[in-house]
Amino acid sequence: MAALLGSGQAVAQGNAAKKGSTDISQFTSVEPSTQQQILRIPATHTFQMLVQAGSPYSQAADGVIKEAFDFTGYVPIYSGKSDNKGNSAFGQDHNAQGYLSINHEGSSTATSGVSMLNLDFNQGKQLWDVTAKNAVDFGPVVGTYNNCSGGVTPWRTVVTCEENTPTAPTDSNGDGYLDFGWNVEIDPATHSVKDHDGDGTPDKLWRMGRIKHENIVVAPDQRTVYEGADHGSTNSFVYKYVSDQAGQLANGTLYVLKLSGKIGTATTGTWLQVPNSTPAECSNTTDLARALGATSFNGVEDLEINPVTHQIYFTAKGPGTIYRFTDSGNEGTTVSDFEIFAGNTPTNPNQAYTINYGSGEVSELWRTGNDNLTFDSKGNLYVLQDGGRNHVWLIRASHTPATPAVELFAVTPAGCEPTGMTLSPDEQFMFISMQRPSANNTEVMVDAAGQEVVFNKSTALVIARKEVLGKATKKKTSQQQVAVDVYPNPVSGAEMNVQITHPRPEAATMQVRNRVGKLVLEQAVELKKGVNTLTLPVSALQSEQYYLVIKTATTTTTRPFIKQ
Template identity: 30%
Template sequence: MSVQRRPVFPEFDPDEVSSNLSANRPFHEVAAARFSRRSVLASGAVAAAAGFLTGSTGTAQATPGPAPAEPTGRRPTLGFTPVPTSDADGITLPAGYEAQVIIPWGTPIRPGGPAWRKDASNSAADQAEQVGMNHDGMHFFPLGKGAEGSRRGMLVLNHEYIDQQLLFPDGDAEMTREKVAKALAAHGVSIVEIVRTDDRGWQVADSPRARRVTTDTPVTFSGPVGPRHPALRADGPPRGTINNCSHGVTPWGTYLACEENFNAYFGTERAGWEPTPEQARYGIDHEGFGYRWHEADPRFDIAVNPHEANRFGWVVEIDPMDPDAVPVKRTALGRIKHEGCVTTEARGRIVAYTGDDQDGDYLYKFVGEGTWRDQRARGRSPLDHGTLYVARFEDDGKGRWLPLTHGTGPLTRAGGWADQADVLLRTREAADALGATPMDRPEWIAVNPANQDVYCSLTNGSGRGGAANPRTPNPYGHIIRWRESRGDNTATTFTWDIFLLAGDPAYDERTDLSEDTRFGSPDGLWFDPDGRLWILTDVSNSSQNLPEKGYDRIGNNQMLAADPHTGEIRRFLTGPRGCEITGVITTPDQRTLFVNVQHPGEATPAWGEPTPGNPRAVSNWPDFDPEGRPRSATLAIRRTDGGVIGA
């Protein structure tokens, strides 16, 4: 068989390649018109961004609500000593903290299940009963109330993608049906019950709720794009979820797995095949990311089975408490490369924010129809009924949510849009038509529990020309925030500002971060119940540790904590070589912090490339077995004095 490009990511990050050919005005030009240097990070602390907090820019604007009060005499929310940057192959934590490694890739989801084999010789059937590869978004669902709910619960986590050099004993030199089956089983979602004891810490418990949702699990569709829609008619019934990046949870206790780079897995060797404009807008081409599954499984041959790709790019609702519940793809939330789907409530309605993680794509918001409790009382899903919007940012610090509703503006039959299902199947093109604002890879979104302000990480971007984002190109990324009008998250207007500009001042004077705060490529964001904003980074391995990329003083990927009131930032954790830090949640008592370490040991120019003969070339974390291989895993972090994390 022919050997095509396999997914060795150091050459580039596919998310950094835009497929948006619209003429919509990109965010960097909007930001450049809006801000001066005083609007971003200064002296190692987040400045009160002009206008958003103080109205000091002199720009006329309608402020939607009162600014959050500055702290007066309260104790700091950050109570740990920051750790230095690191390029070591291990975990660094502040003094007084300790970490336990739990559920690494290959762990049986129930005690007694197929044991992990360090030579990667587990079968596809084994992998379907084991924790998947490359842990990402994650949530802890407590089992019980009070103290019991903080020592026992269901841990649900996504598995974004796989590294075929590490997944198979002989790498990917030849692609077979069994290899594809194992790869499908290593994707998806793991649902495991964990329990903490004083003597053993956190352990996997035997549980009837434990299960894997893989790329072969039966699924269904709900909302405007129903399961019988012609665009979903592919070979065989709908199966599985794939490239699950971040996530969300609903007020009614379900988990939202989000499908991101689904285009990665499709390809073809059919001579003369070319993608349709719709397929090209979603990045589908001959090779995908080089997995070559189409060589062994026609399900992923885009020329043979073109509608299979339409079954992905959705938000998938999973009930972690019912092992028999069929996962449902909620099509009213649109078909994009969903990074995550963060929910909040406003006036009793469900509001869901999601970013489309590719350079030059957009931010979205879904607002439910009526209260979610009423919808559920009527036997309807709150995620099936409502309005999907896309964001447009203006120069004056204002913004609008544009409805992606058939019959509105250009989204008419005369404009080439058949119905609402067509709008949702082609969400990116619909957003193009409305004039949404292209962004620098919008990733995780977090809602501040104190005031409902919304934060979004923009990991990095090409800048797409123009002045800046507020710089171009934008190799370090930044974090924006906005406040919905009147503090109502269902509103269709907002005001916005830049919360933080990442980077290293040694390479970019617009970034004024200290040694204890410098970082690049913000990705994961999460507010804990006390209002600390946790920031997780995903510096691409094509840049990590490299001076020519301006990342040698930033070190390995890391996690930081920020106080949105004071602007204080401290580095809390650094990870092993080649990894990304992602996925974060605490137990209800905030005494255990779960954090995911994804793809340690992945190929990087700074350290090398794993091979079947030497899978440990970059990292040997967390096992450090001389005959093993690196494994994604979850950290269970606790204070040695048993206190609240971060306080």
């Protein structure tokens, strides 16, 4: 089926899509629901599938791309070319060509690692071409383990983060450092690990510490780095690393944050220096930080820097909370303005936000599991959820705890966790992955390239507004395809929502049949071109599985649902 995008008609509202805009952050929210088998994004947007797990690498000897896609980092290639007015030319510069680094959060060295894709934007087709798929060789650093999130540096390398380690720590090469639990820097052009000490052998970033790494973010000074540990309720610390030399992460000073009081009331804190001079110290970062009295935040998942205010934001997955603070800089040892920015709080552990999805409003619980964070240049904050309903949220730059400005960008496919994400420099394209959707998903979507996509394995995507992605194929697919979504599913109330994206005005009937095919309900409707949001009365139905059949003169579409 065609991509099922947004709920209802786009209507005028403060943050709704602006006519002619190609800024990906301009949209009307989708209607909240449980995960369906398909991806639901705003009606103004579309997606292109770039790669799925099991796809062969360009070099046959490397095998196939592994499962468990996580951090999805786009690294632009700068050509240095410009037009006769001194402006970067789209077809020659960083918005049109780059590398896509995809982490594999496996549970062994064999299933962990990083894939590096070469991408080119085809201006004529308005589609991304994957010109090469390479596996990063971690053999020289004894492999990697559980590559979770990561970061793209200002000097256009990728840092992949090892979140977990095997039960029995080892030092298999005898260099004094335990094998796993580190940050690792990759040159995307050569898809290889960097050599930091010039001895001809790649190295992991020992001085940044051995912890349950989630991600890193590098400040514009190219020296200050923030990182966090997803280590439960007792060892989930926030760290700052200040490198000795800009653009070089091999050597530097490591700090851990200690608040001046309890979480929720403390507004200031102090950076405490963590010893990191010897292999033994670097290998025992967590124990050393805990001994210093560092504050644990119960599952630190991601830290990012607001490009407008320069404050530091981070998530705590356990309580479902986003915090922010002001740092005193690479030479400073204090933080101020520490506060809860969004999500659940100690006094309101069930925070809900009002979502305007165009044809109505609904209160949606925030829930726990806020995971990856991504800022755009205007200070809008995307939040990807690993838990709850696995949504992709957008918190507008105007948001405050007292005056919320929260929207819903995506309802992701059944069974998956959304991971990534990064934006292209012009902020027209979003690169994101769907990690491990249910293998039982069977519904077919048609992407901007006309490819049939089933979300039943890890999938890396690029999402954009329809004006800039797949324009050449849009007419063809819109004429041929019908998309249907039913929600909530299972349904326990008196009505079920039915959303039908149809290519033309046409009369239709909605039939409900039971498991043996008996007709139990029928309703006539008039479909308009585009998105149709309808309701179906189901209060009289008994608790069991049914099939909704939507028939027109030219199409028949079936969707299963459960009445509770």
